[in-house]
Amino acid sequence: MKIIKSKGPEIFDIELEKDLLSKNRSLAKANRKKLDRLNITAIDVMGSIGSGKTSLIKALIKKLNRGEEVGVIAGDLTTTIDADRIQEEGARVIQVNTGKECHLDANLIRQAIDQMKLEGVKFLLIENVGNLICPGEFPLGAHKRVVVTSVTEGPYMILKHPYIFKQADVIVLNKIDLAKAMKVNPSQLERDAKQINPKASFIKTNALSGKGIDQVIRALGL
Ligand code: MG
Ligand code: ZN
DSSP states (O other): OOOOOOOSSOHHHHHHHHHHHHHHHHHHHHHHHHHHHTTOEEEEEEEOTTSSHHHHHHHHHHHHTOGGGEEEEEEESSOOHHHHHHHTTTOEEEEEEOTTOSSOOHHHHHHHHHHSOOTTOOEEEEEOOSBSSGGGGOOOSOSEEEEEEEGGGOTTHHHHOHHHHHTOSEEEEEOGGGTTTTTOOHHHHHHHHHHHOTTSEEEEOBTTTTBTHHHHHHHHTO
């Protein structure tokens, strides 16, 4: 079979992209400094649409049982659906609508942190835009990065997106209760994950029932 492999951006885009990514990295460093100064642990929650990022965040807040110490930045193209759902848990939520952008970046997080009331906040959970591609390239300054995937996304989701799974400190396989119905083998997904990123913790969850949430909390050091 003939395969055409992209070697990255076209020549005229290369400088632009390098600039953008390096500017993002320096803003991410500044965000981290500010968060450290404020004694806030920040987690970047990435994953595709429908994998259960919002449900995981809700489950984490519920389990931590300290809603008032949790701040959430909810990234979404246009809606406030997720932010509304998270607010039910008693956390402080700020919505970031990215318009057409398919990822959050360190500049948007800088603005969100500036505008949030952060007194008393110990944990900042950031729900990235639903997408398994570019969020990985844009560190936000968070202390840890989670990638949420679910058995309903089929058996190849991890192998097909090596870059973002390499960036993860914790890989969550959600909707584990549906594995059988989906004919997906969780152990195979775990092997795929370990092959791509041996250092990341791999945790099976059902965010709706609370299964595995304790392990996620421990792995994230919350
Ligand atoms: Mg969501
Ligand atoms: Zn993007």
